[in-house]
Amino acid sequence: MRSEAQRRAARAARGRWLSPARRQVLVPYALMLPAYLFLGAILIYPAVYNVWLSFWSWRLTTPHLAKFVGLENYVRLLTVNPDFWGVTRFTLGFTVATIALEFVLGLASALLLYGLVRGRRLLTSFLLTPYMVAPIAVGLGWRLMWDRDIGVVNFAIGLVGLAKVNWLAETWPAFWAVVLTEVWRSTPFVTMILLAGLTALPNDVFEAAHVDGANRWQTFRRITFPLILPPLVVSLMFQTIFKLRVFDIPYILTEGGPGTSTMPYGLFIQRIYFRYFDVGNAAAVSVVLLLLGAIIAFFYLRLVRERDI
Amino acid sequence: MRCIALRAAATAALIFALTGQASAASKVTLLIHPTLYQAAGGPSGVVADLEREKGIQVTVVTSPYTKIKDKAVLSFAAGGGEFDVVTLIGPWINQETIGFFEPLDAHIKKAPAGYAYEDLIESLRQTARFPKPSGPAYAIPYRVGTGIVYYRKDLLAKAGLSIPKTWDEFIAAAEKLTEPGKVYGVVQRGKPGEHVEQDFKRYLFSTGHGTISDDGKKCLLDQPDSIRVLEAFGASFFKGWAPPDMLAYGRDEYRNAMMQGRAAMGVFFSPYWGLMKDPKKSKVAEDLGWFLVPSLDGKNVGATLNSGWFAVMDKKSKNKAAAWELMMALTNKKNQLRGGLEWANGPVRTSVYQNPEFQKKFPVAEGWLTAISRGQEDAQHPRSAEISDTVSKEVINFLQKKKSAAQAMKDACRQIDSFLRM
Numbered sequence: 001m002r003s004e005a006q007r008r009a010a011r012a013a014r015g016r017w018l019s020p021a022r023r024q025v026l027v028p029y030a031l032m033l034p035a036y037l038f039l040g041a042i043l044i045y046p047a048v049y050n051v052w053l054s055f056w057s058w059r060l061t062t063p064h065l066a067k068f069v070g071l072e073n074y075v076r077l078l079t080v081n082p083d084f085w086g087v088t089r090f091t092l093g094f095t096v097a098t099i100a101l102e103f104v105l106g107l108a109s110a111l112l113l114y115g116l117v118r119g120r121r122l123l124t125s126f127l128l129t130p131y132m133v134a135p136i137a138v139g140l141g142w143r144l145m146w147d148r149d150i151g152v153v154n155f156a157i158g159l160v161g162l163a164k165v166n167w168l169a170e171t172w173p174a175f176w177a178v179v180l181t182e183v184w185r186s187t188p189f190v191t192m193i194l195l196a197g198l199t200a201l202p203n204d205v206f207e208a209a210h211v212d213g214a215n216r217w218q219t220f221r222r223i224t225f226p227l228i229l230p231p232l233v234v235s236l237m238f239q240t241i242f243k244l245r246v247f248d249i250p251y252i253l254t255e256g257g258p259g260t261s262t263m264p265y266g267l268f269i270q271r272i273y274f275r276y277f278d279v280g281n282a283a284a285v286s287v288v289l290l291l292l293g294a295i296i297a298f299f300y301l302r303l304v305r306e307r308d309i
Numbered sequence: 310m311r312c313i314a315l316r317a318a319a320t321a322a323l324i325f326a327l328t329g330q331a332s333a334a335s336k337v338t339l340l341i342h343p344t345l346y347q348a349a350g351g352p353s354g355v356v357a358d359l360e361r362e363k364g365i366q367v368t369v370v371t372s373p374y375t376k377i378k379d380k381a382v383l384s385f386a387a388g389g390g391e392f393d394v395v396t397l398i399g400p401w402i403n404q405e406t407i408g409f410f411e412p413l414d415a416h417i418k419k420a421p422a423g424y425a426y427e428d429l430i431e432s433l434r435q436t437a438r439f440p441k442p443s444g445p446a447y448a449i450p451y452r453v454g455t456g457i458v459y460y461r462k463d464l465l466a467k468a469g470l471s472i473p474k475t476w477d478e479f480i481a482a483a484e485k486l487t488e489p490g491k492v493y494g495v496v497q498r499g500k501p502g503e504h505v506e507q508d509f510k511r512y513l514f515s516t517g518h519g520t521i522s523d524d525g526k527k528c529l530l531d532q533p534d535s536i537r538v539l540e541a542f543g544a545s546f547f548k549g550w551a552p553p554d555m556l557a558y559g560r561d562e563y564r565n566a567m568m569q570g571r572a573a574m575g576v577f578f579s580p581y582w583g584l585m586k587d588p589k590k591s592k593v594a595e596d597l598g599w600f601l602v603p604s605l606d607g608k609n610v611g612a613t614l615n616s617g618w619f620a621v622m623d624k625k626s627k628n629k630a631a632a633w634e635l636m637m638a639l640t641n642k643k644n645q646l647r648g649g650l651e652w653a654n655g656p657v658r659t660s661v662y663q664n665p666e667f668q669k670k671f672p673v674a675e676g677w678l679t680a681i682s683r684g685q686e687d688a689q690h691p692r693s694a695e696i697s698d699t700v701s702k703e704v705i706n707f708l709q710k711k712k713s714a715a716q717a718m719k720d721a722c723r724q725i726d727s728f729l730r731m
Contacts, residue, residue, distance in 0.1 A: 147557075169499070
């Protein structure tokens with residue numbers, strides 16, 4: 001049985017714990033807690049569990065034979081798997097090629113739209129259409145267009161006297177067919193972000209440059225481009241992550257062929273998990289993809305931070 | 310009052326429980342490929358009849374070829390019970406998956422005499438047992454196709470050619486039938502995965518063996534006859550008598566090439582006959598003929614890859630009696646004949662191929678039965694997917710001239726043997 005003094009001391013201690021100052025600090029965290037729990041459940045837990053699975057040899061059809069193998073899945077992936085390095089080469093090559101083209105085309109179309117006085121909205125809607133089409137529809141439509149005998153691409157190049165190309169049946173033409181289809185679909189995203197960045201730029205800077213006698217190229221190089229670099233980097237960062245995990249366009253166009261020459265990580269993981277039911281190996285490839293994405297995102301963010309400083 | 314209320318509540322609960330049980334017993338879920346569902350008459354076919362005649366409600370879930378096994382295995386691995394009956398191809402019935410399936414011998418024994426289990430084609434009945442040919446039955450065959458050469462009768466006659474019996478004659482015919490820019494002598498698939506792999510296997514199985522030995526212990530691709538048929542498979546492509554973009558040809562492309570009149574011959578899945586003879590869809594419906602798949606030496610012509618679909622029952626099904634009724638309905642004599650005549654199914658019963666009405670509609674029926682009885686299913690092995698992808702990859706390496714036929718098959722066997730040792 002506590003004395004009155006002891007009870008008073010306990011009440012005072014509680015009061016200090018729930019003092020207004022402490023409440024002011026704790027309440028925002030308490031309000032954010034449900035969101036964190038939700039994000040934890042749908043993002044962090046699956047990611048951590050995936051990493052854990054990558055240390056197991058486990059097939060869905062024989063769960064009773066699952067065993068912990070440590071880094072063996074990674075070692076086999078990097079040293080024994082006959083397709084892993086080819087898949088990595090294609091994924092990185094595809095990412096670099098699409099990002100480079102989307103950067104140039106996205107910037108050019110954003111500048112073009114920004115410079116329009118009339119018809120900007122109409123033209124913007126028109127240029128954004130590819131991004132609004134479902135990827136599967138894009139893939140099916142372009143598959144017909146890249147067809148050797150009946151496709152419109154070979155028809156067009158035939159008009160200028162060039163020979164037909166086996167777009168989807170030879171390694172390098174298939175690579176460029178997949179890249180160009182993806183660029184056609186995704187450039188509007190870059191255009192949108194850059195156009196928003198351009199329209200948010202302050203006019204007084206350009207007026208001052210004009211007064212100082214800067215020409216268009218100087219204005220673009222010294223003022224416009226540096227100012228839109230942050231949104232450009234952010235959009236390219238997102239696009240890079242999307243490209244690393246691409247699945248739909250290569251699947252519809254080539255199913256990773258000819259052979260495995262246009263197989264990206266997404267299709268590779270799908271094959272290992274859904275065809276071979278090899279959970280451990282699929283998880284290992286997913287972790288490699290996650291690390292790749294994290295490294296690239298780190299460099300992009302550093303670029304933005306350096307510009308800010 | 311309170312006593313009456315309690316009694317009423319208890320009675321209601323009892324009625325609810327009883328009707329609930331009755332409802333559960335008369336409902337089953339079927340996981341099926343969309344084409345197979347159409348081959349069962351779709352929503353107004355077998356499933357509608359089953360509900361009308363036996364009060365069994367069938368919920369149908371369709372899934373394409375590349376996804377149906379994923380769906381089924383994920384369901385089984387998660388504890389099962391979601392799909393009572395699943396349709397799968399022969400190679401997916403192996404030592405890893407049979408643990409999920411209900412053994413059917415007891416059900417077969419209790420089937421009514423009219424079901425005539427022995428009328429199902431014997432090679433398919435054997436495939437439905439594991440281990441083949443006389444282990445417990447885990448499946449009932451539902452649909453089968455084999456490889457048949459469909460060709461342009463008018464073009465063959467114009468070129469003065471007779472039906473090829475050997476692969477050399479077939480390649481020679483492809484050369485003579487090619488009209489550059491208009492018609493390819495032969496069309497076949499080269500897209501990675503099951504496309505090129507199945508088309509190559511239609512050549513390979515003409516040797517009398519498949520990819521691996523029957524006991525699943527040895528790869529047979531490095532045998533001299535396997536190498537020869539791979540060379541035959543690539544010959545027309547290398548010489549320009551097959552589409553130059555053959556490596557991009559999947560099912561749609563090679564079927565359309567034939568139906569649009571851009572190809573003179575092709576080894577096709579036998580049930581495509583109905584599609585290719587449909588004048589609404591095919592420009593060559595009137596001129597289409599057939600012959601059995603050649604062989605290296607002209608003997609045992611017609612032996613090729615059989616592709617059967619089978620119905621299996623989930624071991625965890627809560628409605629096994631109703632599920633078995635569904636399996637019998639899909640495969641009984643009446644519906645197999647109906648399916649063959651009206652719904653473009655590939656029947657699994659000998660009596661259907663010998664039925665006069667069926668033969669009248671499909672003059673090729675005799676060829677089908679010969680080919681099915683001489684042909685074989687692909688090996689049933691837990692690593693069948695990895696083996697198929699290895700075959701696909703090495704065949705494409707050969708077609709891209711990265712490897713000789715002998716080197717490609719040797720490398721394929723090296724990889725396949727490592728799967729067989731697992």
